[in-house]
Amino acid sequence: MKEALWWETQADGRILCTLCPRFCKIGEGQAGFCYIRKNIGGKLYSLGYGRPTGFAIDPIEKKPLNHFLPGTGILSFGTAGCNLGCRFCQNWSISKAKLDEAQSLTAGPQEIVKLALSHRVPSIAFTYNDPVIWGEFVIDISRHARECGLKSVMVTAGYITPEARPEVYRYIDAANVDLKGFTERFYHKLTFSHLDPVLDTLRWLKHETGIWFEITNLMIPGENDDPGETERMCEWILENLGDRVPLHFTAFHPDFKMMDKPRTAASTLKRARQIALNAGIKFCYVGNVFDDEGQTTYCPSCGRALIRRSWHDLLEYELVGDRCPCGQRIPGLFVARERPALGRRRRAFLPFQ
Helix, strand or coil: CEECCCEEECCCCCEEECCCCCCCEECCCCECCCCCEEEECCEEEECCCCCCCCEEEEEHHHCCCCCECCCCEEEEECCCCCCCCCCCCCCHHHHCCCCCCCCCCCCCHHHHHHHHHHCCCCEEEECCCCHHHHHHHHHHHHHHHHHCCCEEEEEECCCCCCCCHHHHCCCCCEEEEECCCCCHHHHHHHHCCCCHHHHHHHHHHHHHCCCEEEEEEEECCCCCCCHHHHHHHHHHHHHHCCCCCCEEEEECCCECCECCCCCCCHHHHHHHHHHHHHHCCCCEEEECCCCCHHHCEECCCCCCEEEEEECCEEEEECCECCECCCCCECCCECCCCCCCCCECCCCEEECCC
């Protein structure tokens, strides 16, 4: 437990948490919407600090990040709780749990960095639940990781205030931001949050930081898969972020409080990808389905297949540094001196010792 940042005391004695746009007002002994920021004795504490709920070595393509150290493993972990209320959450067993319910472990920043170094992975991912709510922990881990030559990755919904963003992201190298839909109705009805703060975070990442980021849109049948909505989202991305931010369309499967919806059809993802490419987005991918074409990185200049993938496995890798053999630079961070290993990689769950 650590005293939190980003809060102030109200006239009525409650604490106003200013970490995310939910702006919870928290009475004595109460926790915020996220479960892990609690008013204890008139001070706000981060209960999630030093309390991970488990570790795994994932392929970095699972985050998903296709233009950031492709072919490498990444140490992934989360805590408990979340500041969104997504009815379709696929990690609800921890995002909707309190720490005691999630059987959390105890590990500080130095121990987590040491674990990544011992498994020889080049980066650490803050993921599974939204790392925004344990921003203090993110800061300390990513600072120490950078000192030790490791990269840090945020996998997030981007629901954070302008006040907290610069501190939480200070030592972050890459992010995947989940743009869950492109209507306020979707955000309000299915995530209990709002769209505009997420768009603001995306603009901030692009124009005020040097952080590499990619965008994921989970397509839910009948909720956010309308072609017109996809077109509007792509137009917004092009106007506000440019044509070289990778965009991932991923398939929904029934989970949590949305068991009544069918799985997303592969044809829906193919259609969305084609809409994005027709609009002018240079790098667009599909996920959670087998689609080698939709998971391959192509040169926007000559059309050559540069990185062929099958699910999360790399099958071919033709980049020379960060360039196509034709000379076209591909945006992102790539292995400079040697090609990544090709072939099947298995996810490894790690007991923490």
